[in-house]
Amino acid sequence: MPFSSRIISRVVSILALTSSLVACTTRPPSTEVTSESLLAKPLLNWKLVYQLNNISTRLSEFVPPEETDTEWTSRLSFESYQEIAGSDPIEILLSEVRRDQQDCSFVQHFNLFSGFENGFPVSVRLFLCGENTISGKGEVKMIKAIAGDDYFYLVKLLKRVAPFDINQPEVGKGEVAVWSTYLRSISLCDADKPEHPCPK
Secondary structure, eight states: HHHHHHHHHHHHHHHHHHHOOOOOOOOOOOOOOOEEEEEESSSSSOOEEEEEEEEHHHHEEEOOTTSSSSSEEEEEEEEEEETTTTTHHHHHHHHHHHHHHBBBBEEEEEEEEEEETEEEEEEEEEEEEEOTTOOOSSSEEEEEEEEEEOOOOEEEEEEEEEETTTOOOSSOHHHHHHHHHHHHHEEEEETTTSSOOOOO
């Protein structure tokens, strides 16, 4: 059974059945206050290697404990952008597909979930890049996009692997399932809006 059907069916099942994991509030400092809170935490023991915080853009990047900012195979990023707040998450992820198509030998992508979580529009998509022409590596990426009222949020998990042919990336279904479970645990809330309640 090819990767696209075996893995995707498993991931969709997990997304539908897995309850949210315990999360903490991540709100990078800014000179402008927003009542939105991204309820998220990095993967266990992953370390912060880059951070940017200003009013319009917030970015935090993490790698596993044994990797570095320059020598890494897996990377997690939390991104938020004020200028595209309220955008359609599906369209934003499709624009990511178009960017990947410029740099990859081929791109496959699969919508894993699109709908609403805590009243906010959300979309989750799996991306497969056979070989990135810049890094020379294959890439497996999963992104969760959340359209907040004040910011647009992206949570990205990326793994570099050996270049691969269609449907044959070197990543196991167990790892993809872990990613899906992790992204399912991340949500957005707004303390000032009852339609987007925060945990008490």
